[in-house]
Amino acid sequence: MPRSIWKGAISFGLISIPIKVYGATEQKDISFRQVHPADGGRIKYKRVCEVCSQEIPFAEIAKGYETPDGRMAILEKQDFEDLPLRSTKAVDVVQFVDADEVDPTYISSTYFLEADGPGAKPYVLLRDALVQSGRVAIVKVALRSRETLAMIRAKDDLLLMHTILWPDELRDGQFAAPAEDVSVSDAEITMAGSFIDALSGPFEPEQFHDAYREALETLVEAKLSGSAMVAQEEDTGASADVVDLVAALRASVEAAKKRRAEASGEQAAPAAPAEPAEEEDEAPARKTPTRTTAKKTTAKKTAAKKTTAAKTTTARKTPAKKAS
Structure with a gap:
């Protein structure tokens, strides 16, 4: 307790x-000692007074408040206990x-x-x-x-x-706000909502763990045992230079559904396509004239030429009848 x-x-x-x-x-974070890498010796600090150069025990150290003009007000433990606060x-x-x-x-x-x-x-x-x-x-x-x-x-x-x-x-965080001229489309908001829906669920803290601390513990064990650390596959992640937000969000939705489906053993349903943005009415494009008639005429002429050539060849090969 x-x-x-x-x-x-x-x-x-x-x-x-x-x-x-x-x-x-x-705090569950792993704490480290400052050591000399040559022999592993711990680095220690001494509390030394800058006036008399004496090392001062921690129990004898008081708190001092220095004013802008250099004066020092020394406060001890009893001073804090006697503050007139309810x-x-x-x-x-x-x-x-x-x-x-x-x-x-x-x-x-x-x-x-x-x-x-x-x-x-x-x-x-x-x-x-x-x-x-x-x-x-x-x-x-x-x-x-x-x-x-x-x-x-x-x-x-x-x-x-x-x-x-x-x-x-609490600091004023307005400096971190995006510029006022940045806007997003309805299609992007809709797809972002789909991604939120795909990852929505009850908050269960037990399912999360500190992967960084676990990796550090594994590294420490590897150092102590003298074994080599197993290299992990590098996760490149998504590119920071995103051009098409809707396409990126659609891919994110698919990936999120796939992960959940793998966890539950079900088949992921494809993400619904985003509705296309409305465009202004344009004049109908001119139809390209068809060349079907011209092609048919050319084909007929070619066939006629081939027929005439064939008849001529046949006539030459047939011998003339002798006169009786």
């Missing part, structure tokens, strides 16, 4: 809910909002909330009330010596708390 990182209470009106806070996520030991509910009103972009970290001591009943009361109302609680809390906004929501039998970034911590 993990250790709690914070202990306090949820202030729910006049009701106080004692809780313990646990980290809900953990949220240092309490999760203060400030508002209830609809669950879909919170933009996921603002969510930073996730925590489990556990009822502590006599807090089980008010814990269940808040949890069930949130479920029936379809809302989440917006709260203020101080975690790791820093006050932050957070959202408390019910999930199954638990209360989860998601810390939320402050509005000024």
Whole structure:
């Protein structure tokens, strides 16, 4: 069981809910040591004061804030604990909002909330009330010596708390938006919708895995055992220079249906062709005159010539009758 990182209470009106806070996520990435490649020795760093050149133990290091004019304000652990904030030991509910009103972009970290001591009943009361109302609680809390906004929501039998970034911590992303003169056709949107339909389904996180981490683990095992790493086929993927979006999307739909069919053992149905774009009416093209009559006349003349030549040859070969 993990250790709690914070202990306090949820202030729910006049009701106080004692809780313990646990980290809900953990990093599964492979960590590496910095080493000397010649002998494998680990590279170590020393915390040295630039003024007195002495190595300072981590427990004796304080936090300092340097002002633009070069002055230094030194803050110690007790200074943070004595901050006049209500949220240092309490999760203060400030508002209830609809669950879909919170933009996921603002969510930073996730925590489990556990009822502590006599807090089980008010814990269940808040949890069930949130479920029936379809809302989440917006709260203020101080975690790791820093006050932050957070959202408390019910999930199954638990209360989860998601810390939320402050509005000024979210960058303006308008610089990344495409140019206003870029447009797509109805046929392209229709085919894109077909691709979305081909890959639609319930979200099941269990079916996804970290292929990069698995490849790193295999590489490490190969290094330790001294065996050669099996080369993987390179996936070139689709070309970035796409000219015909409809054709590319149609091929993507076919590939997606084929993958799903192979997984389920069924035969993939062909993708529906995109409707052609509407064109302006044009004048009917001039008909090219047929040459059938001319060809027939030429054939008749050729046949007549051949017949005449044949008669002439026959006449020459027939001997003349003697006069009696």
